Amino acid sequence: MTGHEWVVEAHGCDPVRLASLPALQALVDTMVAELALHPVAPAQWHRFPAPGGITGMLLLAESHLTVHTFPEHGSLCLNLFCCTPRAAWPFAPRLAALVGATDVRLRELVRDYAPGDEARRDGAPRPDAVPA
Amino acid sequence: MTGHEWVVEAHGCDPVRLASLPALQALVDTMVAELALHPVAPAQWHRFPAPGGITGMLLLAESHLTVHTFPEHGSLCLNLFCCTPRAAWPFAPRLAALVGATDVRLRELVRDYAPGDEARRDGAPRPDAVPA
Numbered sequence: 001m002t003g004h005e006w007v008v009e010a011h012g013c014d015p016v017r018l019a020s021l022p023a024l025q026a027l028v029d030t031m032v033a034e035l036a037l038h039p040v041a042p043a044q045w046h047r048f049p050a051p052g053g054i055t056g057m058l059l060l061a062e063s064h065l066t067v068h069t070f071p072e073h074g075s076l077c078l079n080l081f082c083c084t085p086r087a088a089w090p091f092a093p094r095l096a097a098l099v100g101a102t103d104v105r106l107r108e109l110v111r112d113y114a115p116g117d118e119a120r121r122d123g124a125p126r127p128d129a130v131p132a
Numbered sequence: 133m134t135g136h137e138w139v140v141e142a143h144g145c146d147p148v149r150l151a152s153l154p155a156l157q158a159l160v161d162t163m164v165a166e167l168a169l170h171p172v173a174p175a176q177w178h179r180f181p182a183p184g185g186i187t188g189m190l191l192l193a194e195s196h197l198t199v200h201t202f203p204e205h206g207s208l209c210l211n212l213f214c215c216t217p218r219a220a221w222p223f224a225p226r227l228a229a230l231v232g233a234t235d236v237r238l239r240e241l242v243r244d245y246a247p248g249d250e251a252r253r254d255g256a257p258r259p260d261a262v263p264a
Contacts, residue, residue: 001202001205003209005139005211007137007241007243009243009244009245011247040178041176041178044173044176044189044191046172046173046191048193055191055195055196057176057189057191057196057198059176059178059187059189061180063187063200063209064187064189064198064200066189066196066198066213068195068196068213068215068245070133070215070245070246073133073245073246073247074247075245075246075247076245077135077195077213077215077243077245079137079211079213081198081200081209081211083200083202083209105244107241109139109239111139111141111209112141112237113141113200113202113205113207113208113209114202114205114207115143115205115206115207
C-alpha cells in the first residue's frame, strides 16, 4: 500500500487569478472533476491580508488537496496526496490554462504507509527518505 | 523566499491512538504549541469507516498541517508546510511519545515560491525538482 503525493510549485501565474477566490475554486473544482476525486467535506478557504494570498484545503476520501497562492510573486504551491493509485494530472498545461502558469515544477513522492513498503517495487531503497 | 515542507511517514504506531480523535487532536495541539504555529481556522477532522482512519487538516498562517492515520497498518502520514523559516520539530521522539511510533521517516522539501529561488542558496540546482 503506497500513496503518491504531487508537490507542485507554479510560477509566472496571473496575480489577479491568484487573488481571486472564484478562480481558485474553479481550479479545485476542475481537479476534482478531471481526477475523479471524492471530497468528504466542503473546501476550507482563507484569504490573507494584502497582497491577498489565498489558501484552500480540501479533505478527500483519497487524502487531501491543498493550494497556497502568492500574488506578489505570481506563484502558487499545491499538494495532492492520494493514498490509492491514480494517474498524474497534466499539471503544466492545466495550470497554464487555469491560472496562467508559465513554469510548473513537479515532484512526485511515494508515501509508504504499510509495513514492508519501505522499498519500491523494484527493490531499490527510496533515495529520498532517511530515518529521522 | 523559500518555504519548507516536512513530509513524514510514521510506522509502528499504537492503533488505538491512531483511531482516537482526542489523541490526534492532542498531536496537532502539541505541534502548534511547540512550533509556535498560528492556526487561522479550526482544524477540520474526518473519521473514515472501519478500520477507522482519521484525517485532520489545519490551515495555518504559516501554510498547513495535515495528518492521515491508518490504524490497520499502525501508520500515519503527516505534512507540515511552513512558508517562513522554522526549526524542525524532533519528529521521531515526539511521534514516539504521542502515538507510539517506532519508525519515523522524514523528508524535508524546499519549496520555492518566489522567482529566482529555483536554486538553493549555495547555487546548486535542486536535485528533486524537474520541469513538469
